[in-house]
Amino acid sequence: MTGVNRTPVFAVVGHPNKGKSSVVATLSQNDAIAIALEPGTTRSRQAYPLTVDGEVLYTLVDTPGFQRPRRVLAWLEAHSISASDRAETVAAFVQQHRDDPRFHDECELLTPLIEGAGIIYVVDGSVPYSAENEAEMTILRWTGKPNLALVNSIGSDDHSAAWVAALGQFFQVVRRFDAVRAPFDQHLSLLKAFGQLEPGWEQPLERATLHLSQQRAQRRKDAARLTAQALEDMLSRRETRTLTANQAASLSTETLAEELRQLWYQYQRQREQTLRLAVEHLYQHTRITRQEAELTWHNEHDLFSEDSRQAWGVSRSYLTTAGFGAGAVGGVSIDALTLGHSLGAGALIGGLIGAAGSFYYGDRLTLSALKLGDWHQGLQTASFGPVQDSQFGYVVLGRAVDHWWRISQRNHAGRDPLDLEPTESHWLTRLDRASRREIQRAFDLCRKKRGLDTASRQRLAHAIEAAFDAYDEWQLNSH
Ligand SMILES: Nc1nc2c(ncn2[C@@H]2O[C@H](COP(=O)(O)OP(=O)(O)OP(=O)(O)O)[C@@H](O)[C@H]2O)c(=O)[nH]1
Numbered sequence: 001m002t003g004v005n006r007t008p009v010f011a012v013v014g015h016p017n018k019g020k021s022s023v024v025a026t027l028s029q030n031d032a033i034a035i036a037l038e039p040g041t042t043r044s045r046q047a048y049p050l051t052v053d054g055e056v057l058y059t060l061v062d063t064p065g066f067q068r069p070r071r072v073l074a075w076l077e078a079h080s081i082s083a084s085d086r087a088e089t090v091a092a093f094v095q096q097h098r099d100d101p102r103f104h105d106e107c108e109l110l111t112p113l114i115e116g117a118g119i120i121y122v123v124d125g126s127v128p129y130s131a132e133n134e135a136e137m138t139i140l141r142w143t144g145k146p147n148l149a150l151v152n153s154i155g156s157d158d159h160s161a162a163w164v165a166a167l168g169q170f171f172q173v174v175r176r177f178d179a180v181r182a183p184f185d186q187h188l189s190l191l192k193a194f195g196q197l198e199p200g201w202e203q204p205l206e207r208a209t210l211h212l213s214q215q216r217a218q219r220r221k222d223a224a225r226l227t228a229q230a231l232e233d234m235l236s237r238r239e240t241r242t243l244t245a246n247q248a249a250s251l252s253t254e255t256l257a258e259e260l261r262q263l264w265y266q267y268q269r270q271r272e273q274t275l276r277l278a279v280e281h282l283y284q285h286t287r288i289t290r291q292e293a294e295l296t297w298h299n300e301h302d303l304f305s306e307d308s309r310q311a312w313g314v315s316r317s318y319l320t321t322a323g324f325g326a327g328a329v330g331g332v333s334i335d336a337l338t339l340g341h342s343l344g345a346g347a348l349i350g351g352l353i354g355a356a357g358s359f360y361y362g363d364r365l366t367l368s369a370l371k372l373g374d375w376h377q378g379l380q381t382a383s384f385g386p387v388q389d390s391q392f393g394y395v396v397l398g399r400a401v402d403h404w405w406r407i408s409q410r411n412h413a414g415r416d417p418l419d420l421e422p423t424e425s426h427w428l429t430r431l432d433r434a435s436r437r438e439i440q441r442a443f444d445l446c447r448k449k450r451g452l453d454t455a456s457r458q459r460l461a462h463a464i465e466a467a468f469d470a471y472d473e474w475q476l477n478s479h
């Protein structure tokens with residue numbers, strides 16, 4: 001029997017290919033579990049603990065599906081004398097057939113139950129109910145373990161009402177639970193329901209839900225902090241190159257500007273990707289493939305193009321009217337990148353060289369702004385950046401918030417690529433004025449001071465959390 005101090009263990013059982021492994025992946029937050037279209041993907045039982053801060057809160061056991069439930073039931077009926085010996089009869093079956101290949105899968109799935117696990121029985125509510133399942137449901141009932149049935153939906157048809165009615169005859173609790181799409185609240189409510197079934201598990205499962213909620217809140221905070229750091233890095237970024245007199249003579253300013261521009265651009269792309277990975281790891285997603293418009297300079301999905309700015313809800317008129325302040329729109333029509341910061345006395349010797357022409361949003365001309373410093377001990381420093389246009393920051397922020405949201409909503413059973421195509425949105429309008437000002441202030445500081453002090457960084461992270469809320473709310477109301 002399960003004692004008060006034992007951590008709860010659930011065996012996820014059912015017919016082959018009904019989403020058992022998907023339920024295990026979602027509830028154990030493990031995206032490495034094999035999930036596939038072919039029946040028989042899971043061949044042996046495997047325990048997946050869910051750990052928060054080094055403490056195991058509960059364990060899910062993935063199992064193969066029933067193969068010969070009617071034969072097993074026939075054996076059980078033939079060997080049971082009365083209802084009081086049913087659990088032992090199941091144990092005796094496993095004992096006798098452990099090495100029998102015909103019943104390999106049944107032995108695998110019944111073993112954790114004999115060892116004390118609770119039952120999570122998974123069916124597919126998108127196919128019609130079939131009495132074929134009754135043999136396996138009867139076997140499970142014979143184990144006498146606390147039990148709960150989940151109606152998962154793999155396809156689009158809905159036969160769940162018939163399933164719910166039938167399952168109610170065999171299981172203590174029946175829930176609809178979509179392994180791929182169920183929101184976090186449903187995970188918690190499932191754990192709570194299980195706590196009601198087994199008195200010894202009530203307390204550990206209450207604890208588990210508390211820990212999971214706290215972990216989720218912490219992840220949100222951490223994601224905001226990571227995003228703030230990435231924005232700071234990207235908006236403060238300046239590329240430099242030190243030139244000897246020979247190099248300065250042989251390199252055209254166009255070549256130099258192009259070289260530094262490429263480096264700057266490459267940095268921005270990589271930094272955004274690093275943030276993506278960090279947020280994914282925070283949520284224990286380690287093998288996501290993303291579908292997103294890559295940041296390319298001339299592409300129409302370009303980070304800096306008018307199209308993408310509109311898609312992210314940061315059009316110029318919007319910024320003017322939404323209370324972001326004059327700083328958000330200043331200089332938009334002139335160079336997007338201008339000479340950042342002076343290097344030593346008498347900087348701006350090279351002046352602001354629009355080597356390859358100024359950057360106009362409308363025409364998508366190549367942007368370039370190069371600054372050449374003073375000669376010092378025979379060397380000259382050329383620099384490029386930081387970006388002068390805050391709208392760049394809003395575009396990066398918009399992309400980051402959208403990515404965060406999709407990751408935070410994603411269950412670990414998800415195997416589809418993450419689709420990050422831009423959505424038509426003006427979600428920023430939901431962000432409170434104080435947070436908007438904080439964000440604009442941070443962007444200005446990055447540009448002018450090329451970095452943030454600790455307090456400004458914290459305020460930016462805080463404002464980004466508010467942006468998460470605004471995005472959450474916008475998603476909630478638009479779907
Ligand atoms: N759309 C959708 N597909 C699902 C869901 N759950 C499972 N699937 C799909 O159904 C197929 C089988 O899922 P698995 O989780 O591997 O099923 P299983 O019961 O563990 O299968 P076996 O290990 O072979 O017995 C996979 O292609 C899953 O992607 C769901 O909630 N929604």
Ligand SMILES: [Mg+2]
Nearest residue numbers: 020021041042
């Ligand atoms: Mg499986």
